[in-house]
Amino acid sequence: xxxxxxxxxxxITQNEIWRSIFRHGYEDTARNRVLQIISNIxxxxxxxxxxxxxxxxxxxxxxxGLTFFIFLFETLTGILLMFYYTPDVNRAYADMLDLSNxxxxxxxxxxxxxxxxxxxxxxxxCFHMLRVFLTGSYKVPRQFNWVVGxxxxxxxxxLSFTGYLLPWDQLGYWAITVGxxxxxxxxxxxxxxxxxxxxxxxxxxDIRFGLLGGTSIQAPALLRAYVWxxxxxxxxxxxxMMLHFWRIRKDGFSGRL
Amino acid sequence: xxxxxxTRPPSEEGGPFVWYANCLLFVLDRHQASRKYDVxxxxxxxxxxxxxxxxxxxxxxxxxxxxxxxxxxxxxxxALFLSTMGAYLWKLLSTTGFFFxxxxxxxxxxxLVGYPTDxxxxxxxxxxxxxxxxxxxxxxxxxISMICQHLGCAVHWSExxxxxxxxxxxxxxxxxxxxxAGPAPRPLFHFQMNVSDDGKLIVDTSQVVxxxxxxxx
Numbered sequence: 409x410x411x412x413x414x415x416x417x418x419x420i421t422q423n424e425i426w427r428s429i430f431r432h433g434y435e436d437t438a439r440n441r442v443l444q445i446i447s448n449i450x451x452x453x454x455x456x457x458x459x460x461x462x463x464x465x466x467x468x469x470x471x472x473g474l475t476f477f478i479f480l481f482e483t484l485t486g487i488l489l490m491f492y493y494t495p496d497v498n499r500a501y502a503d504m505l506d507l508s509n510x511x512x513x514x515x516x517x518x519x520x521x522x523x524x525x526x527x528x529x530x531x532x533x534c535f536h537m538l539r540v541f542l543t544g545s546y547k548v549p550r551q552f553n554w555v556v557g558x559x560x561x562x563x564x565x566x567l568s569f570t571g572y573l574l575p576w577d578q579l580g581y582w583a584i585t586v587g588x589x590x591x592x593x594x595x596x597x598x599x600x601x602x603x604x605x606x607x608x609x610x611x612x613x614d615i616r617f618g619l620l621g622g623t624s625i626q627a628p629a630l631l632r633a634y635v636w637x638x639x640x641x642x643x644x645x646x647x648x649m650m651l652h653f654w655r656i657r658k659d660g661f662s663g664r665l
Numbered sequence: 666x667x668x669x670x671x672t673r674p675p676s677e678e679g680g681p682f683v684w685y686a687n688c689l690l691f692v693l694d695r696h697q698a699s700r701k702y703d704v705x706x707x708x709x710x711x712x713x714x715x716x717x718x719x720x721x722x723x724x725x726x727x728x729x730x731x732x733x734x735x736x737x738x739x740x741x742x743x744a745l746f747l748s749t750m751g752a753y754l755w756k757l758l759s760t761t762g763f764f765f766x767x768x769x770x771x772x773x774x775x776x777l778v779g780y781p782t783d784x785x786x787x788x789x790x791x792x793x794x795x796x797x798x799x800x801x802x803x804x805x806x807x808x809i810s811m812i813c814q815h816l817g818c819a820v821h822w823s824e825x826x827x828x829x830x831x832x833x834x835x836x837x838x839x840x841x842x843x844x845x846a847g848p849a850p851r852p853l854f855h856f857q858m859n860v861s862d863d864g865k866l867i868v869d870t871s872q873v874v875x876x877x878x879x880x881x882x
Contacts, residue, residue: 582818582833585816585817585818586816586817586818586833589816589817590816592817609760612769613760613761613765614760617765618760618764618765619764621764621766622766622769622771623769623771624771626770626771627770628766
């Protein structure tokens with residue numbers, strides 16, 4: 409007996425559970441095409457009308473979307489890495505080596521892709537901003553979204569920077585030494601910066617101290633980098649990304665009509 | 666309604682500060698507009714009620730933004746809320762706030778480095794964990810910081826060249842700690858040295874001394 413395919417699909421799709429998740433079928437009608445767009449979360453990120461010119465790949469090069477994709481990838485691999493990494497000065501480097509030496513299944517792949525994707529995200533953010541600048545998309549009425557984007561750039565750089573210390577190796581240690589000493593040379597706020605004496609900033613109460621949780625790079629600095637890297641900064645960046653995408657929907661795409 | 670800028674003519678566009686100012690103006694503008702709406706419709710309602718004899722004529726006036734009772738309490742409420750939030754934010758971020766621990770578990774800045782005889786004459790001994798060099802010249806001792814004056818990397822003593830070198834950005838210092846090459850802006854710090862009661866050398870890294878200062882034994 410040949411099974412009736414129509415009957416089977418109807419049985420699967422014509423019920424409350426299926427219909428509560430999927431609101432439309434695949435018929436090629438004008439109404440259905442609209443439904444497919446507006447009921448899809450990814451397509452829904454686009455404004456209700458998109459200019460023909462902005463749909464061209466060479467207009468956006470999908471750079472913002474790529475950045476968001478990399479952020480999601482970093483979140484996924486980051487969560488998996490957190491299962492095997494301990495932010496403790498005696499454990500961190502060994503845990504990182506374990507991951508790199510495949511003491512954990514897929515450990516090397518996870519750690520290396522997490523690191524490379526981190527570099528890639530900085531690059532795509534920069535190219536995204538270059539594209540936005542060259543197409544003049546930061547102008548009226550999108551200035552606010554540009555400002556949100558600049559904050560997201562800073563958060564991306566901070567995510568890179570805080571992730572640098574976590575392997576607790578020579579490279580990360582000295583990178584954070586140099587980076588936080590630059591913070592220590594900030595005017596007024598840093599103990600080595602100009603006017604610091606005037607405001608009473610010393611090595612144990614300036615902005616560098618606030619970042620490191622001490623006067624030198626010790627256990628508190630590693631823990632702080634870990635918490636900023638894994639929880640605080642991704643949450644902030646995620647919240648701002650929502651705002652960023654929502655503004656794209658509201659303000660529409662730039663470019664010719 | 667797109668946002669603040671749509672109510673402003675394009676000629677007023679400028680830098681970010683102009684834009685922020687416009688945002689503020691927009692908010693105030695909306696506030697005034699809603700006031701007008703309130704006044705308009707409030708008055709109409711009041712007039713209807715006045716006609717029906719429910720309220721007296723003089724109670725109808727709603728007043729301006731500074732004189733109306735409702736506006737005053739709105740502003741006072743916001744002021745109270747924002748100042749409370751501001752106080753907590755200050756408590757969180759200020760130098761006595763959350764991110765600044767009150768107790769540190771760090772190595773002491775004052776420590777013993779050993780007997781004078783532990784240091785051979787005319788040598789530079791590297792105390793890596795303490796981030797300090799002990800330089801002996803005859804019967805004089807100096808404690809020189811390992812921290813490069815450029816961006817805080819650890820410099821190392823080069824025996825064959827007789828200088829201190831920084832691996833990060835190539836700063837170079839003479840044996841007395843004076844910088845002569847690279848981006849370093851000033852000589853390495855020299856620290857206070859002392860002798861303990863049982864004859865051991867003490868280095869105090871919280872006390873920076875002049876370059877010429879030496880401990881004479």
